[in-house]
Amino acid sequence: MVKALSIEHLRKSFGSLHVLDGVSFDVQAGSIVGLLGPNGAGKSTLIRSIMGIVEPDGGTIALNGQPWNREAVRGIGYLPEERGLYRDMKVGEQAVYFARLKGMGRKEAIDALRIWFDRLEVDGWWDKKVSDISKGMAQKVQFICTVVHNPPLVILDEPLSGFDPINARRIVDTVRQLASSGTSILLSTHDMQSVERLCDEVVLLNRGKVVLSGEADALRESGWSGQQEVVFKGNDLAFTNAMGAMAELSGITEDSAPGLRRARIKLRQPDRTGDFLTAVGAVVEVVEFVKVRPTMESLFIGAVEQSTAEIPSET
Numbered sequence: 001m002v003k004a005l006s007i008e009h010l011r012k013s014f015g016s017l018h019v020l021d022g023v024s025f026d027v028q029a030g031s032i033v034g035l036l037g038p039n040g041a042g043k044s045t046l047i048r049s050i051m052g053i054v055e056p057d058g059g060t061i062a063l064n065g066q067p068w069n070r071e072a073v074r075g076i077g078y079l080p081e082e083r084g085l086y087r088d089m090k091v092g093e094q095a096v097y098f099a100r101l102k103g104m105g106r107k108e109a110i111d112a113l114r115i116w117f118d119r120l121e122v123d124g125w126w127d128k129k130v131s132d133i134s135k136g137m138a139q140k141v142q143f144i145c146t147v148v149h150n151p152p153l154v155i156l157d158e159p160l161s162g163f164d165p166i167n168a169r170r171i172v173d174t175v176r177q178l179a180s181s182g183t184s185i186l187l188s189t190h191d192m193q194s195v196e197r198l199c200d201e202v203v204l205l206n207r208g209k210v211v212l213s214g215e216a217d218a219l220r221e222s223g224w225s226g227q228q229e230v231v232f233k234g235n236d237l238a239f240t241n242a243m244g245a246m247a248e249l250s251g252i253t254e255d256s257a258p259g260l261r262r263a264r265i266k267l268r269q270p271d272r273t274g275d276f277l278t279a280v281g282a283v284v285e286v287v288e289f290v291k292v293r294p295t296m297e298s299l300f301i302g303a304v305e306q307s308t309a310e311i312p313s314e315t
Contacts, residue, residue, distance in 0.1 A: 004031075020208045021042075036188075037204055037205035051155070078154075087130045090128065095109075204304070229262060230262070230263045243279065
């Protein structure tokens with residue numbers, strides 16, 4: 001399968017500071033890959049290298065199976081974190097201008113933009129000046145300008161920043177639809193909820209190195225260390241006594257359903273869930289037994305802390 005984006009051993013230094021230090025990862029066709037990392041990790045330099053704004057010192061970038069070239073970059077849909085529209089231009093006029101920069105004819109651009117404006121509920125603002133529309137509306141216009149030419153690869157840098165919950169959900173749904181239609185997406189964000197909701201895979205950078213990568217679900221599964229929630233009907237003390245030394249109890253609370261209790265535990269031997277259920281099931285009625293996998297945020301923090309301790313800091 002041809003990869004939409006392939007990064008191999010990418011390096012970039014500014015003086016003695018290694019901003020990118022052998023970064024490698026792929027973005028498969030139709031997938032959403034989260035590019036994560038603390039401030040200063042190298043995400044912006046990586047994106048600017050892909051877009052040809054920064055020239056790497058070493059390594060390779062391939063787009064759709066071909067070596068990096070400026071014509072291929074022209075086809076990428078790129079939404080930078082630093083937003084910017086020409087305030088004195090009309091919204092529709094400006095959107096057409098950006099679409100034509102991406103190679104679309106005027107009529108083709110207008111027809112496609114009208115569909116997108118209706119889809120994201122911006123249709124009433126075509127003839128308004130940018131200075132007369134809200135920040136959220138301007139962000140939707142910029143998102144539309146990023147995807148209107150149907151790029152095979154879209155790079156989104158903090159795409160949900162500043163959106164209210166309703167419009168954030170609308171953008172999330174749109175990104176999912178783009179991926180399901182075959183568009184490949186590289187999503188750079190600090191918003192772990194966006195990662196949970198959107199990303200098939202994640203790449204975590206810290207101090208210019210990839211310190212965690214893989215399928216999001218697989219990473220969360222591999223980070224599980226025995227945490228469970230148990231919903232049961234019965235006596236708290238009987239449950240605790242039956243559990244014995246098989247698990248650590250974090251607490252028991254009243255469940256939302258009447259007459260039920262909810263316990264948060266950590267199994268000392270996660271591979272022996274059967275023994276635990278047999279023991280507690282003899283004294284209470286177990287209604288639910290749910291694995292509590294770590295969040296992407298906790299994996300992010302743990303990986304950054306561990307890699308920071310391992311990777312020497314640079315001046």
